[in-house]
Amino acid sequence: MWFLCVFYHRLLDFRKPEVEALAELFGEDESLQWRLPEHHHNDTPFHFVQLSSEEIAQNIAKRSILVKGMYELWGEGTCYEELKESIQSFPDSRKLPFLTSDSTFRISVETFGKALTFDEQKERIHSLTYIPFEGKVNLKNPDHNFFLMEMDESEESNGLPPIVQRRIFFGREVGFADRKLLPTFQLKSRTYLGPTAMDAEMAFLMANQANAASGKLVYDPFVGTGSILVSAARFGAMTMGADIDIRVVRDGRGPDCNVWSNFKQYGLPAPVALLRMDNNVPPWRSGLKEIFDAIICDPPYGVRAGGRKSGGRKILRGTVDPYTVPEDKRTGHIPSTGAYSLVECVHDLLHLAARMLVMKGRLVFFFPVLRDECGSEVKFPEHPCFKLVAVSEQILSSRYSRVLLTMVKVGPYSDEVEEAARLMHLEFRENHLKWLEEGNIHSSVFKPSTDSSQIRTESKTFKDPKPKYRGKYV
Amino acid sequence: MRLIMHNMLTCNIKGVINKSPLRIEAEKVIKKEVDFNPDFLRHMLAKIEWKALVDGARSMGYTELPVHAPGIESDEPFLRKFHHALLELNLEEGSLVCQESGRKFPVNKGVPNMLLHEKEV
Numbered sequence: 001m002w003f004l005c006v007f008y009h010r011l012l013d014f015r016k017p018e019v020e021a022l023a024e025l026f027g028e029d030e031s032l033q034w035r036l037p038e039h040h041h042n043d044t045p046f047h048f049v050q051l052s053s054e055e056i057a058q059n060i061a062k063r064s065i066l067v068k069g070m071y072e073l074w075g076e077g078t079c080y081e082e083l084k085e086s087i088q089s090f091p092d093s094r095k096l097p098f099l100t101s102d103s104t105f106r107i108s109v110e111t112f113g114k115a116l117t118f119d120e121q122k123e124r125i126h127s128l129t130y131i132p133f134e135g136k137v138n139l140k141n142p143d144h145n146f147f148l149m150e151m152d153e154s155e156e157s158n159g160l161p162p163i164v165q166r167r168i169f170f171g172r173e174v175g176f177a178d179r180k181l182l183p184t185f186q187l188k189s190r191t192y193l194g195p196t197a198m199d200a201e202m203a204f205l206m207a208n209q210a211n212a213a214s215g216k217l218v219y220d221p222f223v224g225t226g227s228i229l230v231s232a233a234r235f236g237a238m239t240m241g242a243d244i245d246i247r248v249v250r251d252g253r254g255p256d257c258n259v260w261s262n263f264k265q266y267g268l269p270a271p272v273a274l275l276r277m278d279n280n281v282p283p284w285r286s287g288l289k290e291i292f293d294a295i296i297c298d299p300p301y302g303v304r305a306g307g308r309k310s311g312g313r314k315i316l317r318g319t320v321d322p323y324t325v326p327e328d329k330r331t332g333h334i335p336s337t338g339a340y341s342l343v344e345c346v347h348d349l350l351h352l353a354a355r356m357l358v359m360k361g362r363l364v365f366f367f368p369v370l371r372d373e374c375g376s377e378v379k380f381p382e383h384p385c386f387k388l389v390a391v392s393e394q395i396l397s398s399r400y401s402r403v404l405l406t407m408v409k410v411g412p413y414s415d416e417v418e419e420a421a422r423l424m425h426l427e428f429r430e431n432h433l434k435w436l437e438e439g440n441i442h443s444s445v446f447k448p449s450t451d452s453s454q455i456r457t458e459s460k461t462f463k464d465p466k467p468k469y470r471g472k473y474v
Numbered sequence: 475m476r477l478i479m480h481n482m483l484t485c486n487i488k489g490v491i492n493k494s495p496l497r498i499e500a501e502k503v504i505k506k507e508v509d510f511n512p513d514f515l516r517h518m519l520a521k522i523e524w525k526a527l528v529d530g531a532r533s534m535g536y537t538e539l540p541v542h543a544p545g546i547e548s549d550e551p552f553l554r555k556f557h558h559a560l561l562e563l564n565l566e567e568g569s570l571v572c573q574e575s576g577r578k579f580p581v582n583k584g585v586p587n588m589l590l591h592e593k594e595v
Binding site: 214215216217238240244246249250251269272273274275276277278281282283284285286287288290291310311312315322323324325330333335336 | 475476478479481482483484485486492493494495508509511513514517518521523526561582583584585586587588589590591592593595
């Protein structure tokens with residue numbers, strides 16, 4: 001069955017992947033088919049999607065963050081005459097059950113890219129008298145909610161093509177996102193925050209990409225203040241987290257201001273375990289594998305916060321040999337840590353996921369990319385056990401973005417995989433300095449502007465060939 | 475630290491061969507209630523190293539677990555015991571001891587510290 005899916009007009013790259021991930025969670029086993037309204041650009045908020053049942057559509061919409069509404073389309077057209085013909089040709093058997101005299105209904109008028117006065121809205125609602133509504137109107141809590149959506153042709157803006165054409169839709173609402181989650185969980189009122197705590201809306205999107213749900217175990221190897229696990233717990237999953245920084249994981253900022261209190265704040269079950277460990281030398285017992293249903297994390301990119309791994313800076317560079325801490329100083333000794341490059345960090349994450357995820361389990365993580373060349377092919381991390389199913393870009397600045405990668409485990413963890421990882425681990429260890437520089441984006445993000453861009457700002461007639469594309473991708 | 479976590483850990487210092495579960499030295503154990511979820515428990519049952527769980531529970535003062543895990547059909551009374559041992563016993567203060575090397579990993583405020591010292595990597 002085709003449904004009209006109307007998205008909130010933000011985080012454009014994240015909209016369809018969220019619906020696709022949730023479709024799988026709610027039982028769709030084939031990949032979804034999408035269709036655009038006539039002459040609409042892919043950035044439009046209006047998309048048609050094929051789903052097996054109204055129940056699945058409702059479940060997806062309710063659990064989503066970006067679906068403004070899912071509708072059973074009763075008619076569409078470029079003008080009200082076309083709309084009338086379209087609605088009248090929609091089978092009565094599909095319409096009449098929702099127009100019965102013992103039901104209540106409401107018709108709302110919504111617009112995209114234009115505004116209508118109250119009188120104009122009333123006029124449009126009254127033009128629908130050819131639909132045999134028999135029930136009573138209830139504006140507060142109707143049984144059935146109908147939406148009339150009108151938009152005009154939009155203009156080119158900021159290098160972006162026009163996204164919608166003149167169109168009118170009329171549909172019955174099947175489900176919509178519960179955006180009330182966002183003010184409840186917003187970071188502004190979170191008890192314990194850290195500098196890289198994940199924003200609530202994004203954390204819920206990540207939890208949806210990972211299909212977090214009751215009965216599942218979700219792991220975050222860079223847990224920090226637990227902001228990602230909070231959203232997974234809200235969706236019913238059991239959570240577990242680890243971090244190399246013991247101050248964040250064990251102490252927080254005090255007995256009432258720590259990771260545990262973040263969960264208590266929302267009445268959510270606390271993580272089943274938090275531990276301090278180094279992902280580079282993880283303490284998993286032999287034979288342990290395929291235990292997590294999902295791994296959701298935001299690894300350190302090395303831009304605002306760098307990763308750390310065991311071994312002091314001097315030990316890793318070979319300046320100093322590994323030393324033994326004298327007995328009397330051993331308790332309370334905080335082992336030194338050294339820089340952990342993004343490349344090695346992601347390698348270890350993929351290896352962890354390959355081993356510890358169940359088959360068909362999901363790995364969801366952010367990966368930073370530089371926005372230098374137009375359309376240059378970015379190489380994302382790959383692993384033989386994984387299939388990349390979604391890539392969603394969030395622009396952070398004119399210089400760099402982060403992409404949310406969703407990978408599904410399709411191949412089992414074999415001896416070959418383990419051996420390859422072991423060799424790579426040694427390679428990182430032997431050539432520590434070389435790998436630190438590889439893929440280091442900190443310098444690219446913070447380097448001063450070059451001369452050519454200064455010329456650009458001075459000349460007003462110079463047209464930047466690369467569209468800024470900032471607005472709705474942020 | 476709950477036994478679900480303990481069951482996953484080992485000592486990974488250089489030179490340790492076996493990578494087997496750690497012995498618990500409990501100093502402070504508290505019980506925290508957790509919602510009972512049979513689906514989750516059944517999923518976990520397949521992954522747990524049973525002997526380590528039984529020994530761990532015993533060191534925390536809980537002796538009700540059967541010595542052997544039941545076969546495919548696990549009934550509710552068993553699941554309740556399993557649930558209690560796996561999720562409701564919390565080691566607040568104590569250590570995890572490697573049977574092979576004797577290295578102790580401290581557990582403070584419920585968080586085990588598995589970080590290795592400089593020469594152990």
